[in-house]
Amino acid sequence: xxLKKLREEVLEANLELVKRGLVLYTFxxxxxxxxxxxxxxxxxxxxxxxxxKPEQMVVTDLHGKIVExxxxxxxxxxxxxxxxxxxxxxxxxxxxxxxxxxxxAQAGLPIPAFGTTHADYFYGPVPVTKVxxxxxxxxxxxxxxxxxxxxxxxxxxxxxxxxPACLVNGxxxxxxxxxxxxxxxxxxxxxxxxxxAYRTVSLKANADEVSQALLDRHYFRKHGAKATxxx
Amino acid sequence: xxLKKLREEVLEANLELVKRGLVLYTFxxxxxxxxxxxxxxxxxxxxxxxxxKPEQMVVTDLHGKIVExxxxxxxxxxxxxxxxxxxxxxxxxxxxxxxxxxxxAQAGLPIPAFGTTHADYFYGPVPVTKVxxxxxxxxxxxxxxxxxxxxxxxxxxxxxxxxPACLVNGxxxxxxxxxxxxxxxxxxxxxxxxxxAYRTVSLKANADEVSQALLDRHYFRKHGAKATxxx
Amino acid sequence: xxLKKLREEVLEANLELVKRGLVLYTFxxxxxxxxxxxxxxxxxxxxxxxxxKPEQMVVTDLHGKIVExxxxxxxxxxxxxxxxxxxxxxxxxxxxxxxxxxxxAQAGLPIPAFGTTHADYFYGPVPVTKVxxxxxxxxxxxxxxxxxxxxxxxxxxxxxxxxPACLVNGxxxxxxxxxxxxxxxxxxxxxxxxxxAYRTVSLKANADEVSQALLDRHYFRKHGAKATxxx
Amino acid sequence: xxLKKLREEVLEANLELVKRGLVLYTFxxxxxxxxxxxxxxxxxxxxxxxxxKPEQMVVTDLHGKIVExxxxxxxxxxxxxxxxxxxxxxxxxxxxxxxxxxxxAQAGLPIPAFGTTHADYFYGPVPVTKVxxxxxxxxxxxxxxxxxxxxxxxxxxxxxxxxPACLVNGxxxxxxxxxxxxxxxxxxxxxxxxxxAYRTVSLKANADEVSQALLDRHYFRKHGAKATxxx
Numbered sequence: 001x002x003l004k005k006l007r008e009e010v011l012e013a014n015l016e017l018v019k020r021g022l023v024l025y026t027f028x029x030x031x032x033x034x035x036x037x038x039x040x041x042x043x044x045x046x047x048x049x050x051x052x053k054p055e056q057m058v059v060t061d062l063h064g065k066i067v068e069x070x071x072x073x074x075x076x077x078x079x080x081x082x083x084x085x086x087x088x089x090x091x092x093x094x095x096x097x098x099x100x101x102x103x104x105a106q107a108g109l110p111i112p113a114f115g116t117t118h119a120d121y122f123y124g125p126v127p128v129t130k131v132x133x134x135x136x137x138x139x140x141x142x143x144x145x146x147x148x149x150x151x152x153x154x155x156x157x158x159x160x161x162x163x164p165a166c167l168v169n170g171x172x173x174x175x176x177x178x179x180x181x182x183x184x185x186x187x188x189x190x191x192x193x194x195x196x197a198y199r200t201v202s203l204k205a206n207a208d209e210v211s212q213a214l215l216d217r218h219y220f221r222k223h224g225a226k227a228t229x230x231x
Numbered sequence: 232x233x234l235k236k237l238r239e240e241v242l243e244a245n246l247e248l249v250k251r252g253l254v255l256y257t258f259x260x261x262x263x264x265x266x267x268x269x270x271x272x273x274x275x276x277x278x279x280x281x282x283x284k285p286e287q288m289v290v291t292d293l294h295g296k297i298v299e300x301x302x303x304x305x306x307x308x309x310x311x312x313x314x315x316x317x318x319x320x321x322x323x324x325x326x327x328x329x330x331x332x333x334x335x336a337q338a339g340l341p342i343p344a345f346g347t348t349h350a351d352y353f354y355g356p357v358p359v360t361k362v363x364x365x366x367x368x369x370x371x372x373x374x375x376x377x378x379x380x381x382x383x384x385x386x387x388x389x390x391x392x393x394x395p396a397c398l399v400n401g402x403x404x405x406x407x408x409x410x411x412x413x414x415x416x417x418x419x420x421x422x423x424x425x426x427x428a429y430r431t432v433s434l435k436a437n438a439d440e441v442s443q444a445l446l447d448r449h450y451f452r453k454h455g456a457k458a459t460x461x462x
Numbered sequence: 463x464x465l466k467k468l469r470e471e472v473l474e475a476n477l478e479l480v481k482r483g484l485v486l487y488t489f490x491x492x493x494x495x496x497x498x499x500x501x502x503x504x505x506x507x508x509x510x511x512x513x514x515k516p517e518q519m520v521v522t523d524l525h526g527k528i529v530e531x532x533x534x535x536x537x538x539x540x541x542x543x544x545x546x547x548x549x550x551x552x553x554x555x556x557x558x559x560x561x562x563x564x565x566x567a568q569a570g571l572p573i574p575a576f577g578t579t580h581a582d583y584f585y586g587p588v589p590v591t592k593v594x595x596x597x598x599x600x601x602x603x604x605x606x607x608x609x610x611x612x613x614x615x616x617x618x619x620x621x622x623x624x625x626p627a628c629l630v631n632g633x634x635x636x637x638x639x640x641x642x643x644x645x646x647x648x649x650x651x652x653x654x655x656x657x658x659a660y661r662t663v664s665l666k667a668n669a670d671e672v673s674q675a676l677l678d679r680h681y682f683r684k685h686g687a688k689a690t691x692x693x
Numbered sequence: 694x695x696l697k698k699l700r701e702e703v704l705e706a707n708l709e710l711v712k713r714g715l716v717l718y719t720f721x722x723x724x725x726x727x728x729x730x731x732x733x734x735x736x737x738x739x740x741x742x743x744x745x746k747p748e749q750m751v752v753t754d755l756h757g758k759i760v761e762x763x764x765x766x767x768x769x770x771x772x773x774x775x776x777x778x779x780x781x782x783x784x785x786x787x788x789x790x791x792x793x794x795x796x797x798a799q800a801g802l803p804i805p806a807f808g809t810t811h812a813d814y815f816y817g818p819v820p821v822t823k824v825x826x827x828x829x830x831x832x833x834x835x836x837x838x839x840x841x842x843x844x845x846x847x848x849x850x851x852x853x854x855x856x857p858a859c860l861v862n863g864x865x866x867x868x869x870x871x872x873x874x875x876x877x878x879x880x881x882x883x884x885x886x887x888x889x890a891y892r893t894v895s896l897k898a899n900a901d902e903v904s905q906a907l908l909d910r911h912y913f914r915k916h917g918a919k920a921t922x923x924x
Contacts, residue, residue: 024419024420024423025416025419025420026461027348044462045460045461045462046460046461046462047462071462072459072461072462075452075459075460097346097347097348097423097427099423099426099427099430100430102346102348102427103427103430103431103433103434104434105346106345106346106427106428106430106431106438107345107431107434107435107438108435108438108439109434109435114799114800114863115790115795115798115799115863115864115865116790116863116864116865117720117790117795117865131442132445134442134444137442137444137445137447137448138444138448141448170345170346170347170439170441170442170445171346171347172346172347172348185718188717188718189717189718192717192790192792195792196790196792196795196796196799197799198430198433198434199792199793199796199799199891200796200799200800201434202433202796202891202895203796203797203800203802203891203894204800204801204802207799207800207801208801208863210863211824211827211830211863213827213830213831214825214830214863216830217830217831217834221768228765228768229738229739229768230719230738230739230765231737231738231739231740231764231765255650255651255654256647256650256651257692258579275693276691276692276693277691277692277693278693302693303690303692303693306683306690306691328577328578328579328654328658330654330657330658330661331661333577333579333658334658334661334662334664334665335665336577337576337577337658337659337661337662337669338576338662338665338666338669339666339669339670340665340666362673363676365673365675368673368675368676368678368679369675369679372679401576401577401578401670401672401673401676402577402578403577403578403579429661429664429665432665433664486881486882486885487878487881487882488923489810506924507922507923507924508922508923508924509924533924534923534924537914537921537922559808559809559810559885559889561885561888561889561892562892564808564810564889565889565892565893565895565896566896567808568807568808568889568890568892568893568900569807569893569896569897569900570897570900570901571896571897593904594907596904596906599904599906599907599909599910600906600910603910632807632808632809632901632903632904632907633808633809634808634809634810660892660895660896663896664895
């Protein structure tokens with residue numbers, strides 16, 4: 001069986017989403033990539049989380065061709081593989097319909113950087129894609145979803161490692177990270193940050209984002225060569 | 232004992248509503264129909280969920296006449312039987328007072344199709360009935376509740392299999408499906424969709440619904456002859 | 463030991479409040495009355511719920527004089543006893559600081575009868591008292607709290623058995639019932655109804671209350687000589 | 694090992710924050726001070742709560758110099774030690790990013806004293822600091838955070854023992870108390886009070902705070918020489 005360890009990590013990331021209340025039924029999916037072998041491990045489509053096993057994970061190449069697995073891969077596979085091809089430093093992708101992040105996506109609004117919780121994980125607002133055209137939706141829709149994310153980061157000059165999540169307009173969030181654990185962790189924090197951003201604008205419609213200085217201070221406390229957080 | 236398997240499925244659907252936090256105390260009820268025999272199995276009225284047993288389910292004909300059972304049926308029975316008589320493809324009906332769907336019903340507002348979570352299950356907004364007249368309320372009230380649902384679908388040209396739920400104005404939601412499992416599942420997703428619609432309009436009062444193209448793409452990914460989701 | 467059964471019922475009502483998430487730490491209290499003996503059983507002040515025992519309940523007369531018990535009674539005792547002296551059909555009183563009902567109390571707003579969930583339990587809006595005067599607060603404050611409730615019902619011509627709860631302005635809800643079980647049940651439903659009323663006005667600021675016809679239909683389905691709900 | 698009992702109390706306070714849903718992952722931290730020895734016990738940085746042990750707590754002096762411990766202390770240490778140096782009656786400090794209190798902090802708004810739940814614990818609004826300057830953020834940021842809190846209390850003439858919490862603008866709350874148990878308790882109640890304040894202003898934008906008389910009555914019922922609450 002190919003990629004035993006990665007399968008386990010991807011399964012664990014999927015289960016972390018359940019444990020943290022980010023998914024309902026079989027919604028949501030996580031995947032991981034082995035860059036050396038050019039292979040992706042992803043959750044099968046529509047299988048209950050409580051019976052998921054590592055060997056049920058589906059292995060594909062970077063263009064979504066199935067290499068190993070009896071099950072059909074997640075229906076969002078083409079978004080995952082596109083992100084792996086375009087964002088070369090990411091090692092895992094997570095997609096959920098978590099309540100508050102999805103509500104920002106449905107409203108077509110980015111999640112502003114209102115506080116230090118946000119700044120600890122996301123170096124700036126979490127962006128939202130443009131609305132997909134009818135042509136894109138009618139065509140290679142799942143692929144186009146990935147393109148919309150990549151385009152949003154390219155045009156906005158946003159580093160996907162500094163802002164490891166994006167809201168797909170009218171749909172829901174995608175998050176990523178260096179590995180499956182980080183990607184799931186980022187998806188969980190994204191939801192927490194979205195909850196608090198929702199409360200913040202409810203309390204004060206024109207609330208200010210944090211200053212660049214505070215964004216720098218908190219983000220670089222946890223990331224980069226000079227990080228000081230943790231052991 | 233009549234309809235052993237259907238009793239178990241209906242009980243399981245009732246318990247799923249409890250497990251997912253959709254009902255408080257003895258609120259809510261689920262039923263199922265055996266089309267061949269023309270019999271309905273429904274939860275008894277006001278019995279605690281944690282002591283409910285399959286043999287306590289009440290069996291009636293399609294006009295609510297009790298055929299088997301020691302207990303009184305749910306007080307909403309006449310709405311269930313009317314829906315079975317009018318919506319010929321449905322196999323089960325679920326009624327809850329789940330928090331967010333009920334709040335839309337109380338506000339007299341439909342649940343707009345704001346995102347793909349909605350589109351995966353409901354092919355358009357979840358409609359709300361007209362306000363019942365005093366005559367209807369004073370007369371065969373529970374029957375009239377069912378009539379209001381059917382009228383809303385007929386007048387709106389809505390296919391009950393494509394939009395498997397309706398909000399009763401000033402009351403709460405009814406959901407249905409091909410079988411008891413599906414009906415409960417739809418009621419659970421309806422509540423999740425209502426939560427996110429509530430958050431969406433809080434964030435942006437005039438938020439746009441998804442395009443017809445996105446509605447088509449997501450709905451038909453999970454439903455109909457060309458469905459690709461799941462195994 | 464006096465009133466063994468009533469102690470157990472009062473303890474159970476207190477624990478029901480914890481189980482349903484209505485109280486934090488030692489907030490909240492329930493009491494019951496034995497009308498024949500003219501005795502009240504009430505939770506002791508500030509004792510952790512998870513170590514509460516029936517024998518720790520405090521027994522007082524209808525004016526709050528301690529008859530049996532090693533512990534100090536709940537600091538809200540004088541509100542409870544006043545309600546027993548003035549509302550002669552009630553058998554138990556429950557006080558919580560449950561989140562949504564308390565928020566209406568803090569806003570100085572009644573809970574409108576927006577739907578059938580409300581109508582099933584409360585035959586009209588749940589009223590809110592006037593703001594207590596500085597004199598009342600500086601004087602027999604806990605007694606005055608009870609007076610404000612009674613005054614609100616008397617002046618509004620509200621039957622305390624038909625609307626078994628009141629919000630104390632700037633404070634929190636009191637609920638009551640024929641016995642301890644009912645009073646706790648009413649407090650739990652009050653919170654559910656408050657949650658949905660909050661959501662309803664968020665969705666539609668000027669939402670309509672249910673019609674008198676619907677209020678009648680639902681309330682009398684569960685209460686009075688012609689009740690049909692349950693077994 | 695130094696300060697065995699204090700380590701256990703600080704650990705217990707940290708775990709109370711987890712139990713009450715105030716922290717996500719390794720967010721949040723609690724510390725305690727031994728005034729006689731001039732030593733502070735604080736949670737290590739970024740260690741999972743479910744493996745935390747008393748011996749992993751870090752001991753520092755009142756200026757944050759490590760005296761005992763293999764782990765790095767919480768990154769917020771300098772705020773804790775400053776508060777101990779400036780607020781001489783406090784025995785413990787707790788910092789969380791709890792959802793509603795943090796949302797008020799992100800909106801730059803104090804938590805008004807809308808009801809008796811608030812008045813039972815906080816003798817007036819819970820204040821919010823000024824926005825930190827870029828110089829403060831770029832300099833001794835964690836120390837400056839503590840300074841902003843102290844300055845807010847000094848300039849507002851607020852007694853830190855009467856209002857045992859402060860919101861740091863754009864960041865999150867700090868709470869404190871006579872000992873670790875009290876500080877955690879205050880942080881938990883702060884979040885409950887913030888939730889209800891959020892609901893209150895949602896229901897009524899210009900809601901009134903409680904009167905000075907009610908604030909006095911409730912606060913002094915639980916605090917000071919004449920307290921009557923509890924056993």
